[in-house]
Amino acid sequence: MSWLAHFNILNYLTDIIDILIVTYLIYKVILIIRGTKAVQLAKGILVIVGVWFLSSLFQLKTLEWILNNAITYGLFAIIVIFQPELRRVLEQLGRGRLFSRGTIVEEQHKQMTDAIVKASSYMAKRRIGALMSIERKTGLNDYIETGxxxxxxLTSQLLINIFIPNTPLHDGAVIIRGNEVVAAACYLPLSESPFISKELGTRHRAAMGVSEVTDSLTVVVSEETGGITVTKNGEMFRDIPEERLAEILQTELNKSEKNNGSLRWNWRGKHHG
Incomplete structure (x- = not known):
């Protein structure tokens, strides 16, 4: 009897491990396809499966027969439609990175950082004013709707083109979510802090303002001086050397995924806050 009980416990443990492995695999696949067209296709497949379930439940024979055939032959279509995503999964599996914690997120952060740094560097050298706010845990939908x-x-070329002077979208802020430029020409709240230097203009006050009410990370390029500024949590860090901007963005973005601790930047810039 004890042997039978022990056998049942092993069965339960095997089932739990099986479920956990499948759940983790699904989670990693979702991370890989997130932000791609495969997400919309996956939603469409879920709708079809839902309709198939309802047709079976309510005995809608004709609809059930059509969906049964569609699902059967649809498996081949899925392989063709999801070919890029399946290739990415296999490539990451081959590199041993499918199970690496946070690898995909870190790669997205690196792409975001590269695009912002290249654009900021280009615009700083040419005194092109820019205001770029990165959404993190606090949503920026209220400001997105104004633009x-x-x-x-998200690419450096797109950011540069947006802020070229005298173009329709250059006046206002760009809001970035993940690796996507969600909106341009957005209005951000202006800070009323008396500690902001009088020499700073509307872009810097807007960058400080949004940092006071959200946890966004905002980059400003001054068209007067070409200086690069970053604001975060009601603090302003001015005249950041270009070679340090990448490290600041990368560290802060990666840290925001792990905890809400503040980043201590070890550079010699002007600080206001």
């Missing part, structure tokens, strides 16, 4: 929706892939 022009873009939903474009």
């Amino acid at each position: 022009i929706p873009l939903h474009g892939n």
